[in-house]
Amino acid sequence: MAVVITVNGLTKHYKTEAAVESLDFTLAKGEICALIGKNGAGKSTFFKMLSGQLQPTSGEIQLFGSSEPAETRSRIGFLIEEPPFFSDFTAQQNLEYFRIQRGVVEKSKITEVLEQAGLTNQARKKVREYSMGMKQRLGLALCLLASPDCLVLDEPTNGLDPEGINEIRQLLLELNQQKQVTILIASHILKELQLIATRYVFIHEGKLIETISQAELQEKCQKQLKLKVNRSDQAAQLLERNFPNIQYRCLPSGWISIQNHLESSAEINQLLVSNGVSISELRIEDLKLEDYFLQRIGES
Incomplete structure (x- = not known):
């Protein structure tokens, strides 16, 4: 070319x-x-x-x-x-x-x-x-x-x-x-x-x-599961303990984005709630170009 x-x-x-x-x-x-x-x-x-x-x-x-x-x-x-x-x-x-x-x-x-x-x-x-x-x-x-x-x-x-x-x-x-x-x-x-x-x-x-x-x-900006929780540190521990290969990021204001296990959203919701983590929002959305760029330069 x-x-x-x-x-x-x-x-x-x-x-x-x-x-x-x-x-x-x-x-x-x-x-x-x-x-x-x-x-x-x-x-x-x-x-x-x-x-x-x-x-x-x-x-x-x-x-x-x-x-x-x-x-x-x-x-x-x-x-x-x-x-x-x-x-x-x-x-x-x-x-x-x-x-x-x-x-x-x-x-x-x-x-x-x-x-x-x-x-x-x-x-x-x-x-x-x-x-x-x-x-x-x-x-x-x-x-x-x-x-x-x-x-x-x-x-x-x-x-x-x-x-x-x-x-x-x-x-x-x-x-x-x-x-x-x-x-x-x-x-x-x-x-x-x-x-x-x-x-x-x-x-x-x-x-x-x-x-x-x-x-x-x-391919990299595929769908992600986003949760807004009251205790992101406890939620992260629970996710790592129950889903050893989980790919996630803790974002500001209590948000957590999960890149895999989207098919387990109901199971994740039940896991967190049953362990005292309150979830105020849960949704599946596409990762945007802006999100990807900010990830690459290390900013939320």
Whole structure:
């Protein structure tokens, strides 16, 4: 399979602080890869090095197999920070300026990308009158102007309402499935990433801690039994004593999650109650992407 982005040992230091540390990463053609991490994990720094806004301290970046990223970067549409639009220009005028600057021949591309971004009716409004969500849409339209083979998007749904988030999700899926556009995306709305990504990369404190496919995540995020009890320490002892191979975690506020023995939920309930442990809630639910990520970085 063709490779779009390859990163080897990528590192970025600010004085004594490492924003990104020895990062190895590969993005294959056709993927929708979600980069997941807390604020300050190094996601934006990584994206800025890919776009050429920051120079790495060490390491190598290859784009489309070339070790000279400047030559192939034009094939990627970047939405990392708010683009430098002219506030007194309309959306259409801004895109016309960037169309000429970037050597895009077809004037019809402006109408096309405005429609894709849901801005057709706002095309003649000046950018200074745009909300944050509308500016995000315009930034995405700018990304699409040169018909990129790959999109690198940092929080593309920032400022959008639920309807707008859904529209952007559908657009990204359409670009990927119908036009084979490869996508690398970061977002704090993990439930949205779980709806579109084919692979997940977890980054924490500048280091890549795991990469996992959609199928592998679905297998690991299988159903779990959740109990809310008044004495989690006593409940844990009872579970370990009666179910030697039980897989469980004690969570805050008296919650216990059990990953196996779901078929024994009634037996578990009876065991705890008969031994003086009060259960106020018991339910079976799917483990979410957010739960899995927090487990991986050791947080409840």
